[in-house]
Amino acid sequence: MNPELALPINGGFLRPLVEADVHQGYVDGLNDPLVNRFLDGVKASVQTAGSVCDFVAADRLSPSSVLWGVWTDESPRHVGTVRLHGIERRHGTAHIGICLFDQRCWGRGLGSAAIAAATRWAIDALGLRWIEAGAYEANLASQRAFLSAGYVEVFDIPGKYLLEGVPTTVKVYAARA
Ligand SMILES: CC(C)(COP(=O)(O)OP(=O)(O)OC[C@H]1O[C@@H](n2cnc3c(N)ncnc32)[C@H](O)[C@@H]1OP(=O)(O)O)[C@@H](O)C(=O)NCCC(=O)NCCS
Incomplete structure (x- = not known):
């Protein structure tokens, strides 16, 4: 989905990404082991400008995803992404993921602000009830x-997923309308 909207956040804004937004810092950030340590799909293969453009295009065209770029007031290029995916209208549910690929932006409240804004939009504009x-x-x-953005822990999945080859626990958080 490519809704025509920008969502303001403290110190910046979110806007749905288009292929022309893809820049080298985005590609390099996704390939950075410190950034992608917990991003299974991203680190499964080396990211290139082409693979990232394909990803952006697929989400732009998909009826069940929205991929926003996260911009700060200081940076002309986006510094991260927040993505709603698996939007399921029948149940009113979706998944959300976040990646600030520019590590200089970590620890300033940007991640929680981006999650909160995308979640609010999903509930208010799409009428979803569980993110x-x-x-x-x-x-x-x-x-x-996620906790700072108003999410609550709903369940744990112990041992199903591997992190660096070792079974680990994934903690699941949800925001409810
Ligand atoms: C996870 C991520 C989005 C967090 O974004 P951020 O902007 O750095 O986070 P915020 O500044 O909004 O901080 C949110 C909270 O986390 C805490 N926090 C931030 N970095 C932390 C760290 N390394 N260890 C422990 N807590 C940390 C903050 O103190 C803050 O806590 P509070 O709200 O209770 O005060 C960002 O680090 C990132 O993109 N990482 C790489 C990709 C990734 O792992 N994505 C998530 C996959 S599930």
Whole structure:
């Protein structure tokens, strides 16, 4: 989906990404092991400008995804993404993921602000009632960002998923309308 809207957040804004937004910092950030440590799909293969453009295009055309770029007031290029996917109208549910690929932006409240804005839009504009995120238990920054954005922990999935080859617990968080 490519809704015509920008969502303001403290210190920046979100806007749905188009292929022309793809820049080298975005591609390099996705390939950075510190950034992609907990991003299964991203690190499964080396990202290139082409693969990232294909990803952006697929989400723009998909009726069940919205991929926003996260812009700060200081940066002309986006510094991260927040993505609603698996939007399921029948149940009113969706999944959400976040990645600030520019590490200079970590720890300033940007992640929680982006999650909160996208979640609010999903509830208010799409009428969804349950937005869900999974985080590896070692990813404390992600868990705290979702908690700060108003999410609550709903269940754990112990041992199903591998992190660096080792079975681990994924903690599932949800925001409810
Ligand atoms: C996870 C991520 C989005 C967090 O964004 P952020 O802008 O750095 O987070 P915020 O500044 O909004 O901080 C949110 C909370 O996490 C805490 N936090 C931030 N970094 C932390 C860290 N490394 N360890 C523990 N807590 C941390 C903050 O103190 C804050 O807590 P509070 O709200 O209780 O005060 C960002 O680190 C990121 O994109 N990481 C790489 C990709 C990733 O792991 N995505 C999530 C996959 S589930």
